[in-house]
Amino acid sequence: MMPDPRDPSMNSPEAHDCAGPTVRIHLSSAGVSLLLDVTGGCIPAVLHWGPALGSLTEADAAQLAAVTTPPVANNAPDVPLRLGLLPQNADGWLGTPGLTGSRPDGSGFAPRLSCHAVRLDGEILAEADEDRDRAGFVEAASGLVTFELEDRANGLEARLEVELTAQGLLRARAEVTNAGAETYTLSDLTLALPVPLDATELLDFAGRWAHERVPQRRGFTTGTHLRQNRRGRTGADAAHLLHAGTAGFNFSSGQVWAVHVGFSGNHVHLAERTSGGTQILAGGELLLPGEGHLASGDSYRSPWLYGSYGNGLDEVARRFHRHLRSRKHHVSTDRPVTLNVWEAVYFDHDLGRLTDLADRAAALGVERYVLDDGWFGSRRDDTSGLGDWVVSPDAWPEGLGPLIDHVTGLGMQFGLWFEPEMVNLDSELARAHPEWVMAPSAERIPFESRYQQVLNLSHPGAFEHVHRQMDALLNEYDISYIKWDHNRDLVEAADRSSGAAATHAQTLAAYRLMDRLKADHPGLEIESCSSGGARVDLGVLERTDRVWVSDCIDPLERLSMNRWTSQLIPFELMGSHIASGRSHTTGRLHSLSFRAAAALMGHLGIEWDLAEATEDELSELRTWIELYKQRREFLFTGDLVRADRGMDALWLTGVVSPTKDRALYVLACTESTELATVGQVRLPGLDPRSRYRVRPLVLGETPSNLRWPAWALDGVDPATDRNYRGRHELPLTDGIELPGAALANTGLAAPLMDPETAVLIEVEAVGRPESSDRSGTSERSATPARPETAGPAGD
Known part of the structure; x- marks a missing residue:
């Protein structure tokens, strides 16, 4: 006899294959609470993400689960909507689903995942097992919660990881495994975080080359605010962070929730409000057709989606900063003053001129010297040689040794420019291996950008070739720093032999190459440069030690770009240089004091032909460098x-x-x-x-x-x-x-x-009072005693 769909029991969790444990976890740290809920094995949901709730009891958590459950509306499913971390159409969610995909016959497009196990920092809290307690409550300061999920009917398994750090920063990611016999093609895996209806305004960013991270604000209204990035890199026009906040929120006031996708390839951010009054901030990787192809037993793991809550934009930013500074591999506060020679010499590599520049830099107190594009292969301009990572015998008949020895002999570190993911068709590499160039077919290649194409690092041969050439240089020379550039978008980014999309694979291959070089060369620093600031994200910053904010060093433009880049990352990770008096990108003329003051709040450097500087300019520049050195410990811990x-x-x-x-x-x-x-x-x-x-x-x-x-x-x-x-x-x-x-x-x-x-x-x-309020202090060590200061002019 068929069950009666009018039977109320049909709307129970068990009737919807949600039978399983009930457990609630309250994490609270640094003024933020995260309350997670699994009820009867249903998909994990966030009951609260925002201001600290204080200590809760198990009864409190159960009551909060009850009082936050919405009523059943007319013309809606006869069960209250449950908004999971992976929102499901099967739960009545009619917004953007968290997981979409299908089998070859079209089935499996709307999975219903249920939770069968919950762990906190690896320890089992609850499990769908007769021998274990099916209900529970845990409260902790911070930790990593893991949810094991499955949809047996559709042959899918999933793992959700949700963490609240000691700094009050939330991050979450998901992994999906095809447990079925047939292929499952994953289309989207997007995590969502609820925000209250008090958040009525959105703030994210736009931009272009030389004008990155331009803020844009709008109302949070019904519908979807969707930011898709298909450039194959983070993008100069990336959302950067997507904020939702109370009306008029600013740097110091208003409740603000923000998300950031920590990934350097295609990605998506979205803010969505349904007609039923539910709001989310969400994000994940944007998969191209076929990139989510999962054979039986295969898995796909999303990048981290980061979430920061704060009272004002500054508190949101500081959670990111403190999290990054707490990492074991975070950079030292002793960030070396850097000279990059690009705007001084461009492709004109002359040993005498470059050693003279090094002498002038060392006399000013510069601590790192970076040789930019033009030292390799046939690279006398940007039309050829890219991909041939062998020192040019024409430009450098004695190799780089004479310059590097001169630089390091002056007490400076030496850095070198590479663009490992790109290739000129006019290069030895492209002529020998045209199959390594990304293209939709052997007969057609994408249009050129800066005379270059994308080298398919997901091809094992291409990867090993590039690694071998870079590794050889790092072994031969005393190179402690790489400026890693990426000067074009990935258009028609495909494996040439199959025509299959390869942006996802390319991004992971670039990560592997960075990881391998760093593992083989301890102490090596890498700067993420991508036509300037087109690869600024927390995925690449797991592997790199700073970002180049923009190719535009005009101080007026940089004031804004530095100000908003720091919404995500602290100053010590931001390359911030003092350029020549006339900007090479805007043509504006500025005083040295304005150029230096705009650059001070960052990892200070110089991009200027010092041979053209006057003695007065050099004297003032030396004073700014001294000030930076005196203050950098403080600047990079405060x-x-x-x-x-x-x-x-x-x-x-x-x-x-x-x-x-x-x-x-x-x-x-x-x-x-x-x-x-x-x-x-x-x-x-x-x-x-x-x-x-x-x-x-x-x-x-x-x-x-x-x-x-x-x-x-x-x-x-x-x-x-x-x-x-x-x-x-x-x-x-x-x-x-x-x-x-x-x-x-x-x-x-x-x-x-x-x-x-x-x-x-x-x-x-x-x-100072004996018991000052320290609630806002950083997790970093205290700043040392104030050093001697540079005196003001006119004393």
Whole structure:
């Protein structure tokens, strides 16, 4: 006798193949709570991700599961909607499904996964086994929760991993295995995190070459905000992070939830609100047709989807920063001042000129010297030689030894440029192995970009060839740093022999090549460069030690790009260089003080033909380098803080030490507006109960038309000094003292500043309460005593 579909028992979990354990896990760390729920073996769901809930009991968790269950709406399934980490159509979810795919006959397109085992840090919490407890509750500070899932009817198995780190950062990923006899073609595997309806605005990023990470904000409305990236690399126009927040959220206020896909190939971010009032942020890899082809027993694992919650954008960013800084392989705070020769010489490689540049750099205190494109094969311009990683006998008849020996003899590290994933058709490699060039067929290849094609590193022969040539150079020469470039999108990225899409395989092969080189050469650092900033993500940063933010080093452009790149990664991972006076990408002219101030909040470097610099410029540049060296330990352990004044053009970016005993702010005027120099500027991030000494800091030449207010001046009163307006350089104070609360809430009168100028403001604690609030401190070690400072101009 067939069951009656009107029977209420038909809507029970058991009737929908969801029989299994019930367990709830509450993880809470660094002011964030994550409450996970498995009820009767149904797919794991997030009951809460956001502000800390305090300690919960098992009864509390059960009640929260009950009170967060939505009512059954008219014209909807007769069971409440359950939104899982992998949202399922089978649960009544009509938004974007988390897992889609099918068998050859079209079956299996809407799987129903159920949970049969739950582990916390590897220890079993619950299992669908008669000998084990079928209900439970666990509370922990942080940890990795693993859910074992299956859909027996469709022959699928899955594993979900969800972690809350000690820094309050969430990350999750999924792995799907084909347990059936026939092939299963996976189309999408996208994890989703719920956000409350209080989040009414979205913020993500757009951009292009030389203008990366441009913020864009819009309302969070019904429908899907979809950001798909099909470039085969992260992309200059990538979403970077997708934020959802309460109305008007800014750097310091408003609840904000954000996600980031830690993957360097095709990927997707989406924000979705259903007509039923459910909201999610989601992301994963974007698989091209056939890339999810799973034979019996095969598995596919998604990249990590990271989630950060905070009160304001700065707190969201700091969770990422603290997580990255907690890694065992994270870079030292002693980040070397770097000279890259690209904008100095381009392809004109002359030993005398390059050794002279090294001498000038060493005299300034530069600690790493990087030789860029043009040292190999027939590479005298960008039309040929790419892929032939052999030192050119024409450009370097004695090899690279003379230059490297000269550089290292001056006490600097030596770095070398490569582009391992690309090839010119005019190269020995392409002529010998045309089958290694990515193309949809043997008869047709993609259009060229910068005269180059993509080398298929997923081909074993191509991979070993590139590794062998790079490894030989690293063995022969004292090379401690690789600038790893990637100058074109992957268009029609296919294995030439089969025509099958190969973007996924190419991304993983690039990761393997980086991993192998680093394993074989301990201490080797790699910079992720991709036409500038087109490969900035947490997948590549598992293998690299910094990113090149942009090929544009114009300080006005970099102020914005550095500011928003740091929404994901800390300053020590961001290449930030002082370029020549006239920008090579925009043509703008800027003072050295503006160029240096814009570059200071990052891993400092130089991209400038120093032979063209005047003695005054070299002297000022040396002063900026000294300041960076004195402050880098502090800059790379402290907390990022940012502020602006709505639509104003006065931007403040700063670092506050973990113990809140010091801070350094860059105050920059980005354009001319009637509000740019009116009113006060607030100094965020300080301990409100401590007292601080505040002083202006001007290095080198005073910016044009800079007019400090009275608080910054020593013995000069603008109200009574009749010569105040006509004096360009005035003596600056050694400091004024105020409580942190006053500096953060009232602020200081802003100086009058020309557009495209910047000054520094330095803050140091002079009196602290015995029990200061340390709730916002970093997990990194405390900053050491303040070193001797560079004095302000005019003292």
